[in-house]
Amino acid sequence: MSSSSSLTTSTTRSAYTIILVAALGYFVDVYDLILFGVIRNPSLLDLGVPENQLLAQGTTLFNWQMAGMLLGGIFWGVIGDKKGRKSVLFGSILMYSLANAINGLISDLTIYAALRFIAGVGLAGELGAGITLINETMPKEKRGYGTLIVAGFGASGAVFAALLPEFIPNWRILYFIGGGLGLALLTLRIGTYESGLFEKAEHSNVKKGDFLSLFTDQKRFKKYLACIFIGIPIWYVISVLVLSAPELVKALGIQHIRPNLTIAYLYAGLSIGDLVVGLISQQIRSRKKAIYLYLSSLTVLVVYYMYSQGLSSQEFYWLCFVLGFFAGYWAMFVTMSSEQFGTNLRATVTTTIPNFVRGAVIPISLLFKSFIPSLGLIGSALTVGLVCLGLAFLSNWSVEETFGKELDYLE
Secondary structure (H helix, E strand, O other): OHHHHHHHHHHHHHHHHHHHHHHHHHHHHHHHHHHHHHHHHHHHHHOOOOHHHHHHHHHHHHHHHHHHHHHHHHHHHHHHHHOOHHHHHHHHHHHHHHHHHHHOOOOOHHHHHHHHHHHHHHHOOHHHHHHHHHHHHOOOOOHHHHHHHHHHHHHHHHHHHHHHHHOOOOHHHHHHHHHHHHHHHHHHHOOOOOOHHHHHHHOOOOOOOOOOHHHHOHHHHHHHHHHHHHHHHHHHHHHHHHOOHHHHHHHHOOOOOOHHHHHHHHHHHHHHHHHHHHHHHHHHOOHHHHHHHHHHHHHHHHHHHHOOOOOOHHHHHHHHHHHHHHOOOHHHHHHHHHHOOOHHHHHHHHHHHHHHHHHOHHHHHHHHHHHHHHHHHHHHHHHHHHHHHHHHHHHHHHOOOOOOOOOOOOO
């Protein structure tokens, strides 16, 4: 009995440590992602970029970062299934922390681009490894609580990134802070344990971390694609409705909007929404129904946004908050994606899917811009939004319910 009690206590402590490391890691992860958007122009101006080239140079840097995240998602996912989830937590956090710290020392755009690429590769691994570890360590009926804590606390990193420049206007110091937070986090990583399911799978003869196998089996590929589509409305809201808010609000007749506050309100909503959707899922014992609820509410809000002429700036900020709340099912969709696949592919899936969703910002933005000449700014935003939401509804319907699913199996 004492042996069993000791094992349970050890497992519980391991789960708590993993949740803490994953939550703090995701906080720093999101802090860096949003910080770049907030201080991009000040940093470029300080490096001597003319104002008429800020958009072009900023877009180039962003694309390098996104390219790093897409490649990093594959790299860390495969490493997680071949070498272990714990190794990804260490390697990814170390990589993006060092890249951010060095970012505060640069004086050259080429080095800036290289560091954003390296940071992107690093940022791609932490969340997937953390969610995988939590799913494989916590009791199957309670693992949703672990992931909701990670997402809720992690998303608050964006609020921190959006508001901190109000108090520390020096962009170099802000990069140092991000790097320092990540490096400090590595000391906590020492207390984490490897997933027991991964260690068990190591002794099997099944191929592990085979990324291409996601595309060679039709049923598996459809499921993988569906998991990606479930998440794209989140980044539609972020990239089109909020990051493009300065242009959209002019068309809606809304005045005096501050971009950093729209981001802060959005991510405050995302943070709280992630917590609430996790609690709802645990109470109704369903991942899919909780996501349906959020997608339905988000559809109503997207339509309302397009007809919200004449709102005050404060009313618009609160609209961003509510949009963020119902787009706040990030951890839920990543958790459900992780639960769809066997142990030998789980880290690969859990790490690549969120990064492909982030990468979907590129086709979403291109689609948005291509529709503007024929549909106008508002019509284009609405059309793209309804397409993203329609794909998410259909995809959520097509995947299996995974609440309480046993994860001890191989593909």
